[in-house]
Amino acid sequence: MITKELVAASAEPLILSLLAKGESYGYAIIQEIKKLSGEKIEWTDGMLYPVLHRLEDRGLVQSRWAEAENGRKRKYYSLKVNGKKALQKQREQWLTVHGTLAKLWEEKYV
Amino acid sequence: MFDLEEAIAKWREDMRGAGMTRPEVLDELEGHLREDYQRRLRDGAEERLAFDAAIQKIGRPAALQKEFDKIAVFNWFTFASDAFLSFAGIPKRRLVSGVNDAADQSGPGWAAYVRAIFFIAPTLAAWCLAEIFVVPQVNAIWRKDLVMTLGANTSFDHVRHLDHAISSLISTNFLWIVAVVALCLGLMEWRVKFWPRYRRVFLGCTVFTLNVAFLVSLFIQFLAAALAASWLVHLTK
Numbered sequence: 001m002i003t004k005e006l007v008a009a010s011a012e013p014l015i016l017s018l019l020a021k022g023e024s025y026g027y028a029i030i031q032e033i034k035k036l037s038g039e040k041i042e043w044t045d046g047m048l049y050p051v052l053h054r055l056e057d058r059g060l061v062q063s064r065w066a067e068a069e070n071g072r073k074r075k076y077y078s079l080k081v082n083g084k085k086a087l088q089k090q091r092e093q094w095l096t097v098h099g100t101l102a103k104l105w106e107e108k109y110v
Numbered sequence: 111m112f113d114l115e116e117a118i119a120k121w122r123e124d125m126r127g128a129g130m131t132r133p134e135v136l137d138e139l140e141g142h143l144r145e146d147y148q149r150r151l152r153d154g155a156e157e158r159l160a161f162d163a164a165i166q167k168i169g170r171p172a173a174l175q176k177e178f179d180k181i182a183v184f185n186w187f188t189f190a191s192d193a194f195l196s197f198a199g200i201p202k203r204r205l206v207s208g209v210n211d212a213a214d215q216s217g218p219g220w221a222a223y224v225r226a227i228f229f230i231a232p233t234l235a236a237w238c239l240a241e242i243f244v245v246p247q248v249n250a251i252w253r254k255d256l257v258m259t260l261g262a263n264t265s266f267d268h269v270r271h272l273d274h275a276i277s278s279l280i281s282t283n284f285l286w287i288v289a290v291v292a293l294c295l296g297l298m299e300w301r302v303k304f305w306p307r308y309r310r311v312f313l314g315c316t317v318f319t320l321n322v323a324f325l326v327s328l329f330i331q332f333l334a335a336a337l338a339a340s341w342l343v344h345l346t347k
Contacts, residue, residue, distance in 0.1 A: 026138065047174070054181045
């Protein structure tokens with residue numbers, strides 16, 4: 001299981017990356033992340049929404065209410081241009097961290 | 111028999127009680143709750159257990175509100191009301207006791223009354239002692255002609271006079287006031303269905319307000335005593 005701190009730190013890039021694939025909504029985002037991480041990234045479901053709202057306030061994502069297949073209204077989120085730029089920056093940072101760790105661990109075990 | 115709509119209405123009420131009042135946010139969270147509930151039913155869970163598990167997974171109202179607070183725009187009214195509630199001993203925005211909230215530790219009803227009495231007793235005792243021993247002496251010294259002769263601050267004289275009038279009204283009818291308050295609280299306990307949910311916040315805020323009022327009254331009386339004493343010294347010279 002991933003630690004709480006790392007889950008919190010990775011929430012934004014994970015959401016932005018997922019929305020880069022297309023429009024989605026809260027419950028689907030959580031299920032998708034859970035599936036992709038092999039159930040190792042576990043969010044308290046409600047905590048996703050403040051992050052989504054923060055991203056919306058910062059102009060990185062936009063939302064719209066639409067009718068779901070069950071007839072109830074559902075809020076969908078999609079990435080904005082600024083969101084794509086922010087994702088690119090975050091991607092570079094995470095890849096730098098990942099690359100550095102990979103090199104360090106490679107040296108250690110070679 | 112489990113009623114989903116009733117359970118959701120109750121959950122929304124708990125969320126509002128924790129300070130999550132924006133309908134749009136509640137609608138969004140409700141949609142999430144319903145989807146999680148349906149998935150659990152499909153997985154074979156019993157209705158009540160599926161709902162309880164879904165609300166647990168979505169998170170405690172207070173914790174959620176805390177997260178939403180982080181993205182909220184600063185508002186003076188919210189700041190002032192939160193400050194008042196904090197001083198009154200009410201955790202931020204926990205205006206009602208949440209039934210579905212596992213972290214709710216408001217305790218039994220009588221505990222709220224014991225706490226209220228415990229917190230108001232010292233200030234009330236100090237105020238009563240001042241009313242018995244200090245105020246009559248100050249009143250004897252603090253005569254209007256003396257005040258005028260020495261050119262004392264007349265606005266303070268008005269404040270002191272108002273404080274004295276209110277204090278006299280309370281002290282002369284103290285037992286009646288206590289009886290009426292006890293009767294009202296008894297009626298609330300007996301007849302009002304929603305009272306247990308608001309008991310703690312009502313008692314907390316009332317005790318805090320009364321404590322502040324008693325302390326202000328004491329401060330005015332002691333300031334008057336200090337001024338009167340200095341004037342007496344001046345007169346004797």
